Amino acid sequence: MNVIRHTMSLVSLGVFQLGRRTRSQHFRGFLLGTGLGLSAFSSVTYAQAEAENAKVKRKLDTSRFMAEPITDAAVLLGDKANMRHRMELMIMEIQAEFCRALESEEMCGKKFQVDRWQREEGGGGITCVIQDGDVFEKAGVNISVVTGWLPPAAVQQMRSRGKNLTEGAKLPFFASGVSAVIHPRNPHIPTIHFNYRYFEVETPDGKKQWWFGGGTDLTPYYLDKQDARHFHQTLKSACDEHDTSYYPKFKKWCDDYFRIKHRSESRGIGGIFFDDIDSPNQEAAFNFVTGCAKAVIPSYMPLVQKHKNREYGNNERQWQLLRRGRYVEFNLIYDRGTKFGLYTPGARYESILMSLPLHARWEYMHEPKSTSKEGELMKVLKNPKDWV
Numbered sequence: 001m002n003v004i005r006h007t008m009s010l011v012s013l014g015v016f017q018l019g020r021r022t023r024s025q026h027f028r029g030f031l032l033g034t035g036l037g038l039s040a041f042s043s044v045t046y047a048q049a050e051a052e053n054a055k056v057k058r059k060l061d062t063s064r065f066m067a068e069p070i071t072d073a074a075v076l077l078g079d080k081a082n083m084r085h086r087m088e089l090m091i092m093e094i095q096a097e098f099c100r101a102l103e104s105e106e107m108c109g110k111k112f113q114v115d116r117w118q119r120e121e122g123g124g125g126i127t128c129v130i131q132d133g134d135v136f137e138k139a140g141v142n143i144s145v146v147t148g149w150l151p152p153a154a155v156q157q158m159r160s161r162g163k164n165l166t167e168g169a170k171l172p173f174f175a176s177g178v179s180a181v182i183h184p185r186n187p188h189i190p191t192i193h194f195n196y197r198y199f200e201v202e203t204p205d206g207k208k209q210w211w212f213g214g215g216t217d218l219t220p221y222y223l224d225k226q227d228a229r230h231f232h233q234t235l236k237s238a239c240d241e242h243d244t245s246y247y248p249k250f251k252k253w254c255d256d257y258f259r260i261k262h263r264s265e266s267r268g269i270g271g272i273f274f275d276d277i278d279s280p281n282q283e284a285a286f287n288f289v290t291g292c293a294k295a296v297i298p299s300y301m302p303l304v305q306k307h308k309n310r311e312y313g314n315n316e317r318q319w320q321l322l323r324r325g326r327y328v329e330f331n332l333i334y335d336r337g338t339k340f341g342l343y344t345p346g347a348r349y350e351s352i353l354m355s356l357p358l359h360a361r362w363e364y365m366h367e368p369k370s371t372s373k374e375g376e377l378m379k380v381l382k383n384p385k386d387w388v
Contacts, residue, residue, distance in 0.1 A: 065092045066099055067116040067126045070145040083210070083282060084145075084174060087198040090286075091143045091178035092126075094196070094293045098180060099128050099141050101297050105304050107134045112141070121346040122147035131358060134185065135308050140354035141180040146344075148173060150201065153343045157336070158201075161276060166204060174200040177214070178293065179337070181355040182300075187320035188307040190220035190227065191268070191327065192300045193355070195337060196293045198286075210282065212289045213275035216296055217254055219268030219327060221320045223377045225387075227306070228269050231299050232387040235272050238295035242288040250274045255384040260330050265381040267330045319374050321361035328360055 062068055069076055069092060076085045099112050110133040118124035123146035130139040150158075150171045159165055177197030184191065196214035203209065218231050232251070239246035254273035259266055272292065277285045331338050341352040368374035 065096050066112065066114050066128050070124045083198065083286065084176065086286065087176045088145050090290055090293070091176060091196070094178050095126065095128065095141050095143050098296060101301055102130070102136060102139055102182065105135050105308060110134065117348060119146055119346050119348065125348070125351060127351045127354060129354060135304065136182060137185040138183045138358040142351055142354060143178045144351070145176040148345060151343050151345065154340055163209065165201060169204050172202045183324065183357040184304065186308055186310060187221045187312050187316040188310045189304055190218050193217055193219070194296050196289050210278060212277040212285050214289060214292065215250065215254055215271060215273030216292065216299065217258055217268055217271035217273065219323070220377065221323050222373055223380060227303050228387045230302065231271065234295050234299035236388050238291045239272065241291055242284070247272065258330065260326055263326070265378070266384055267327060269380060270384055318361065321359055322363060322366060324357040324360040325362045328356055331355055
């Protein structure tokens with residue numbers, strides 16, 4: 001039966017692209033050549049082959065994605081247990097779902113520009129960007145699926161986190177992930193960032209180390225406590241489905257990580273952040289990351305719908321631009337993902353720097369009044385608080 005299934009799959013994948021009149025003869029000859037004999041021919045009919053062919057075509061339909069996968073679709077489905085393939089399919093689905101949710105909020109029908117790119121060193125990615133939309137001034141949703149050799153700076157950085165990697169060794173790696181940064185036009189809509197990724201490194205002894213990382217965080221320009229509670233509760237619920245210890249631990253990790261140290265303030269009101277997730281097992285870790293990625297839309301889109309038509313003036317706009325300047329400072333000075341991308345050979349800078357806003361502002365020694373709405377936000381950014 002295994003040989004018959006293999007034969008069927010060959011038919012499905014187009015090995016037998018023959019005219020209807022001679023197809024039966026060719027298929028019969030192939031079965032004889034495999035040693036299956038004519039009994040196999042009687043049990044494997046062309047009606048079955050055609051049905052299997054249609055079934056595979058349905059499975060390989062990639063129209064639900066923003067572009068064709070980086071890995072060949074037939075290969076992705078050929079080994080469903082391969083975590084590389086599972087992760088690629090997951091991040092492509094997350095990218096498409098989020099892009100379409102964002103597009104549905106654009107009032108004049110603005111669509112994402114889709115840029116599928118390949119990397120000479122191995123792999124590639126799909127960058128989706130909206131610029132100058134009615135609702136989103138700049139919105140980017142990326143996926144990348146890349147292979148190559150770890151640069152020394154990356155090895156050193158991973159060793160500092162406790163990874164057992166040989167310093168100076170030439171280490172092949174695989175990395176895939178989805179990342180997004182949304183800069184809305186209306187200052188009452190927060191900026192959101194999320195990133196979920198999978199990493200593999202092969203050590204000189206042939207062993208493979210793997211782990212997941214990621215997180216979702218919110219950067220409002222004006223504090224809306226109801227928004228903050230909704231956002232954090234959605235993330236907490238996603239975490240609690242897998243382990244009730246995750247949310248408080250990863251919430252604190254997020255508060256600590258997204259800290260602009262030279263200004264003693266946070267980038268936003270946090271969310272969750274984690275790295276080096278490799279327990280309790282690969283399946284559980286993948287399911288957890290998938291659950292967090294699927295929580296992005298319900299955590300954020302209600303905030304967009306709530307605020308996108310609110311009125312604002314020049315004062316709110318200038319404050320938004322100042323806070324975006326802080327966003328740029330964090331990304332270029334501290335963000336580990338940005339640094340990894342920039343230092344990796346063959347880096348695609350357009351996609352890496354997609355996270356930067358279209359417009360930002362810096363003012364010398366700017367400090368809002370403590371009694372203002374801007375000052376209310378600053379109190380929370382200086383001293384992170386629990387929202388749920």
